[in-house]
Every structure is written in C-alpha cells, then in structure tokens.
Amino acid sequence: MxxxxxxxxxxxxxxxxxxxxxxxxxxxxxxxxxxxxxxxxxxxxxxxxxxxxxxxxxxxxxxxxxxxxxxxxxxxxxxxxxxxxxKGEWLAAQLGNVLADPRLGVPKDTTQKVVIDYSHPNLAKEMHIGHLRSTVIGDAIARVLEFSGHEVVRHNHVGDWGTQFGMLIAHLDEIADPAPELADLEVFYQSARQRFDQDAAFADLSREYVVKLQSGDPHVQRMWQQFIDESLAHGQRIYDALGVGLKPEDVQGESAYNDDLPRVVEDLRAKGLLVESNGAQCVFLEEFKNKDGQITPMIVQKSDGGYLYATSDLAAVRYRAGVLAADRILYIVDARQSFHLQQVFAVARAAGYAPATTALEHHEFGAILGADNRPFKTRAGGVVKLMDVLEEGVARAFAQVSEKNPDMDEAERRQIARVIGIGSIKYMELSFNRTSDYVFDWDKMLALDGNTAPYMLYSYARIKSMFRRAGVDEDALDGAIIIGERAENALAIKLLQFPEVVAAVARQCYPHMLCNYLYELADAFMKFYEQCPVLRADEPVRTSRLLLALLTARIVRQGLDLLGIETLERM
CATH class of the missing domain: 3.30.1360.70 (Arginyl tRNA synthetase N-terminal domain)
Known part of the structure; x- marks a missing residue:
C-alpha cells in the first residue's frame, strides 16, 4: 500500500x-x-x-x-x-504485482471473528423502505470483512416475539384458510390491529394468547411458527431480490434468547447491579447521569415480570461474546437507537458479558427521506413496501434499456434491467455517508452520469466492449506496464489505492468510501482513455494500456461485488 x-x-x-x-x-x-x-x-x-x-x-x-x-x-x-x-517504473512494478494477484493487492488480515447484527425486521409486518439501510449497509460491510480474511457471522436479530404476536395469532386462529390472508402481511397486521383496537373481547383474547405463547402452549406455538415461517419466507424473497447474503440459518431472533432472560436478571443481581424502582428491576450507571444529576436507568424486567428489548439485547451480547467468542460485534442500527445501545454496551461490560478485548460497535445510519425532506412514505401517507420499491426500480430500468436498445432481445433487456434497477437502489444507498439522511430520488439513482450505479456499470461495460472490438483475449494478454503519460500516472496511483480503501472500510464500516473510490477510479480511467490512445497505440505501449484497462475493469468488478452489485458485459 x-x-x-x-x-x-x-x-x-x-x-x-x-x-x-x-x-x-x-x-x-x-x-x-x-x-x-x-x-x-x-x-x-x-x-x-x-x-x-x-x-x-x-x-x-x-x-x-x-x-x-x-x-x-x-x-x-x-x-x-x-x-x-x-517513479513510473516503481508504479509499473507494483501494478504488475496486482495484476498477477487474484486478490488485487488486498492482503488477508489476521483473522478476527466478527458478528454483524443487521437487517432485523419486525416479523409482525412486511419489510418496508426503512429496512433497506441496515440490510444493504450491513451486507456490504460483511462482504468487505470476509474479503479481508475475517470470519464473519451474520445475525438477523428479527423481532419475532412480544405482545403483538398474541394479537396476530388470535386473528390467524379464527381464519379457516390462512394462506390467502398471509399473502400480504401488512394488510393482515392492519386487520388484526383494527380488531384489537375496536373489539374488547378480541383484545382480551389476544392477551390470553400472549400468555399461552409464553407458557409454551403447543397449539399456539404451532400457530406462531406458521406465522413466523411465512414472514421469514417473505423476507427471504426480498433478500434474494436484493442479492444480499442473509439466509434462513442467519436468523437469530428475539425468541432465541427467551430461555436466557431469567439468567441475565440473576447475573445482574449477583453483580449488585440491580435496583428495584417502582416494582421494576433496573440498572443505574453513573455514566448515564444527566445535567440535573438524574441517572437514566436501563429497565431489564418490568413490574409484572415481563422482559424488554434491553434484556434480550444483553442476552445477545452474552451469547456473541461468550459463546461465539467474537472479537468484534457490529450493530448496523438506526441512529435513534444510539442511547439504547450505549446503555446495553455499558451494562454488558459491567456484567462481565463482554471483555475489554471484544469490541462492541454501533454503526448508526440516518433516514431515507422523500422529496419533501420528510420520512419517505406513499402518496397516501402509508408505509412504502420494500418489495414494491425493488419492483419499481427494475421496471424503470427496463423502460430505459428498452428505449436505448429496442432491438435487443427482451430476455437480455430484462436481465440488464434487473442488474441496473437493483444495483441503482443499493448504490445510491451506499454512496451516501451512512450517518446522513438522504432523499430517495429515482432520476438521480438511475442517471448515467455522476456517482451512480448506471455510470459505474457503463464504465465497466465500456472496457469489456473495447476488448471485444479489438478481438483481444484478456487471459492471453501478456506484457509489461509502462507509465509515461501524466494520465497513466494518475490512473496507476488510483488503481494502487484499492487495498487501502478496502482496509479503511473494513476498519471504519463506511461503505461510501468504496463508492467514492470507484467513482474516482472510473473518472481517472475516462481521462486516461481520452488522453492516451489504447487500440491505436504502437507496441509495447498498446499492450501496456490494455493491461491498465484490464486491471481497471477487474478492480471495478471486485469493488462493485463488495458492495453487493452485479456487473454487466454490455448495456
């Protein structure tokens, strides 16, 4: 580097x-x-x-x-x-080493075990646009860490437990054929919620189902599992469409820690950390004292004996640090949960669940906004379903591809549209600093210029097209790289910065750094291509410039793959 x-x-x-x-x-x-x-x-x-x-x-x-x-x-x-x-000679020698390296100069770090908690939808409802950020950012970070040589454990800490499931199971239990009803989880949830709010008898029944669920009633457990399976299948369809690495075996929901919650409370009591306040079991730590001298407690058990998110989060830390022996535990979670996670981390340290050698890291993100700079919603003010967004992205891309290539085979147009549509949504998400809010804008994300997926995909496809036109076999290309022109020098330096950027993303968990690098690389290649003839150059310069183009294509492809974005041979 x-x-x-x-x-x-x-x-x-x-x-x-x-x-x-x-x-x-x-x-x-x-x-x-x-x-x-x-x-x-x-x-x-x-x-x-x-x-x-x-x-x-x-x-x-x-x-x-x-x-x-x-x-x-x-x-x-x-x-x-x-x-x-x-020196041009030194740059050329380094580029030769990178060309010969399948890892493009990226070293394999000393392996750490890294647990990444991301996506974590509430299974009571359908996944919506708000789940895009954690899912896509977390997946990109996981890919970068794996490529860097670390052992990555993906955890999808889904919301699959709690009082709302009593309401849903009670509603489900009264339906003769639940399959059609469960086809739209959002409608099903709203229907159950309306009954709960308007029908006192149904509300009482829902509470009874919560008790039965928590006590292990076989029939209610089966109904709960049926609902969870359907919700997880819906989520998996979205993960597959998005091209993210989450699989069913990565699910580690709230229910996975149910049996451990009483132990968490007892551990905290044994450590002398628990204080009863208004009947609830709380932890008061000095570091959470406000300017008025009042400490904001973390409640781990309610006065009625029920547990909270904080309790299951503590159990998760205990499992990840103690059982899995993770070196780093990354939480890709909304910025609004910052204080909650600060408390969880502090209490976990105080309880001895996470040793000083285990890093607990909250990598927060902002909100997705609409054109009015408010949280993105439908025109009617409702939740924007994530699957609807993905389908619209592909449809818009298909219209663009068909307009530019009306004679192309429809199957190929649809394949190109899928890559562009999904890639554009993901790239726009990843190109912003994750801590910032951003405005969801179809025109910007599908534009062929600027720091967008279409521009990056076009840059890659253009290089591949050049090799096809020249009839050059990439695998047979052999020769030495020569750095003479200023544009060659600038491109060489940018190519050699790839390992540094990958290392920075693995360390800091900011995928936009990789997006910015790829855009700068594409820009450096464009200037090189304009100022330095490639196919018309005499040998050995022609081969040298083809090798620079080849290495650019390889790094763009690898960089986009780390972001979870496919490439296209032609557009």
Whole structure:
C-alpha cells in the first residue's frame, strides 16, 4: 500500500532527524497535481514540539529519507510540506504485482471473528423502505470483512416475539384458510390491529394468547411458527431480490434468547447491579447521569415480570461474546437507537458479558427521506413496501434499456434491467455517508452520469466492449506496464489505492468510501482513455494500456461485488 509504505519510511526519517517519539508523517495524496503525487504534512507538528524552524527541520528529514527506489523527486514546499513524485517504473512494478494477484493487492488480515447484527425486521409486518439501510449497509460491510480474511457471522436479530404476536395469532386462529390472508402481511397486521383496537373481547383474547405463547402452549406455538415461517419466507424473497447474503440459518431472533432472560436478571443481581424502582428491576450507571444529576436507568424486567428489548439485547451480547467468542460485534442500527445501545454496551461490560478485548460497535445510519425532506412514505401517507420499491426500480430500468436498445432481445433487456434497477437502489444507498439522511430520488439513482450505479456499470461495460472490438483475449494478454503519460500516472496511483480503501472500510464500516473510490477510479480511467490512445497505440505501449484497462475493469468488478452489485458485459 502506497500510503502505508510512505508513512513507515517518512516516520522513520522523522525519528532519525530527532522528532519526538511516535511523530506521525501524516501522508496523503497531494491536493494538487503540481504538488506531486503524495504529501507528508507531519513535519510542522514535530518542529513545533522541538521549537525549531519547520522548513529547516523538513530539510533534515529529507536528508534522512530513503525513497530512492520509489520516488522520482522529493521536494519541500511552503513551511515544511514534503512533496513526493513517484517513479513510473516503481508504479509499473507494483501494478504488475496486482495484476498477477487474484486478490488485487488486498492482503488477508489476521483473522478476527466478527458478528454483524443487521437487517432485523419486525416479523409482525412486511419489510418496508426503512429496512433497506441496515440490510444493504450491513451486507456490504460483511462482504468487505470476509474479503479481508475475517470470519464473519451474520445475525438477523428479527423481532419475532412480544405482545403483538398474541394479537396476530388470535386473528390467524379464527381464519379457516390462512394462506390467502398471509399473502400480504401488512394488510393482515392492519386487520388484526383494527380488531384489537375496536373489539374488547378480541383484545382480551389476544392477551390470553400472549400468555399461552409464553407458557409454551403447543397449539399456539404451532400457530406462531406458521406465522413466523411465512414472514421469514417473505423476507427471504426480498433478500434474494436484493442479492444480499442473509439466509434462513442467519436468523437469530428475539425468541432465541427467551430461555436466557431469567439468567441475565440473576447475573445482574449477583453483580449488585440491580435496583428495584417502582416494582421494576433496573440498572443505574453513573455514566448515564444527566445535567440535573438524574441517572437514566436501563429497565431489564418490568413490574409484572415481563422482559424488554434491553434484556434480550444483553442476552445477545452474552451469547456473541461468550459463546461465539467474537472479537468484534457490529450493530448496523438506526441512529435513534444510539442511547439504547450505549446503555446495553455499558451494562454488558459491567456484567462481565463482554471483555475489554471484544469490541462492541454501533454503526448508526440516518433516514431515507422523500422529496419533501420528510420520512419517505406513499402518496397516501402509508408505509412504502420494500418489495414494491425493488419492483419499481427494475421496471424503470427496463423502460430505459428498452428505449436505448429496442432491438435487443427482451430476455437480455430484462436481465440488464434487473442488474441496473437493483444495483441503482443499493448504490445510491451506499454512496451516501451512512450517518446522513438522504432523499430517495429515482432520476438521480438511475442517471448515467455522476456517482451512480448506471455510470459505474457503463464504465465497466465500456472496457469489456473495447476488448471485444479489438478481438483481444484478456487471459492471453501478456506484457509489461509502462507509465509515461501524466494520465497513466494518475490512473496507476488510483488503481494502487484499492487495498487501502478496502482496509479503511473494513476498519471504519463506511461503505461510501468504496463508492467514492470507484467513482474516482472510473473518472481517472475516462481521462486516461481520452488522453492516451489504447487500440491505436504502437507496441509495447498498446499492450501496456490494455493491461491498465484490464486491471481497471477487474478492480471495478471486485469493488462493485463488495458492495453487493452485479456487473454487466454490455448495456
């Protein structure tokens, strides 16, 4: 990795020049082409600590710096910036190594076991647009971590327990043929809810079913399982359509921890953490004291003996850290749950469920908004079903593909439309910083320009088309890469940054960093293609430029695959 190599060497030079211990080199890509390829900005901070002239200190650092094998020039600019121009020969050699590597230069990290909790729909209802973020973001992070060499355990912590299921089972039990009714879970839920709100006798019956469910009544358990199976099957159809990696065996719902909840309460009591407050069992931790000196407690058992989400979340931490021995536990959960998870993590630590060596990480995300900058809903103000969104995306893409390619076989148009439609929805979701809200916009996500899936898919298909037109067999292409032109240099550097970006996403869990990188790579290739003739060039330059194009296509394909997006050979 370029940045890592430069950081190591320049940090060593800083130390030899007399900088304080652990002074970082602060290496990054140059902000402007005239500053070279990379800059080191750490000299000024080190010079300030030494109370010496930063430019003079930069000169001492450069004297101690050994970059002869990789740098064409090393210059000092301004008050002490170190500008580095990389050698074309060095870049070419690194690119040759990446071309020969099936992993495209991405090393396999020391394996960690990482549990990722994502998607987690409420099985009482149909999946809606709000589930898109956790599902797609979590899947991309899981893919990146797996590609980086880690052991990933996907957990779909579905909502499959609680009082609402008494209402649903009571309603289901009175229907002679439940299959048609369960075809639309949202309608079924609304029908049961309406009865519960308007019919006191049915409400009482629903509460009786909750008691029967929790006490293990065989008939009610069978009805509950029938409903859960249907809801999970609906969710799996969405996962398959989205192309995410969640499978039935990844389901680890709230009900999976039922038997463990009394133990959680007893563990907390044994640790001296429980305090009774208004009949409820609570944990009061000093770190959750507000400005008025009041501590916000975490309730783990209600006064009637019932348990809460916090209790099952604690049981989940105990299982993931204790039984699975996870090194990292990632929660891809709405930002609105931030305080809840802070409390869960703190209590889990206090209870000894998660040792200091196990990372508990909440990777929050914002909301999907409509054109009015309010939470995205239907025109009637209802919930937008996720399956409806996916089907509309494919339909819109099919209309675009058919307009541009009316003579193409319909089956191929539909295949292309599926990849573009689903890919566009996912890419738009992933291209935004996950902590931000974003406006759901069909026109922007399906546009052929800008940081969109269609643009990325077109960039890949264009390279593949070039090879077909030239009659070049990619697998038989052999030769050396030559970096001479400025556009070749810029493309080479961008190609070599792929491992750094993958490592950053694996570490920080921000998939938009990969989207931004792929867009910048496509832009660098476009400039290279415009400024450097490929097929018309003489040998050995022609082969060199074909190899640059080939490596670009491979990295774009791999990058999109890490985002969970398929590629197309032609559009």
């Amino acid at each position: 370029i940045t890592e190599s430069l950081e190591t060497r320049i940090s060593a030079a800083l130390a030899r020049a007399g900088a304080p211990a652990d002074s970082p080199a602060l290496v990054g890509p140059a902000t402007r082409p005239e500053f070279g390829d990379y800059q080191a900005n750490g000299v000024m901070a080190a010079a300030k600590k030494l109370k010496t002239n930063p430019r003079a200190f930069a000169a001492r650092v450069v004297e101690e710096l050994d970059l002869e094998d990789m740098a064409a020039s090393v210059d000092i600019a301004g008050p002490g910036f170190i500008n580095i121009q990389l």
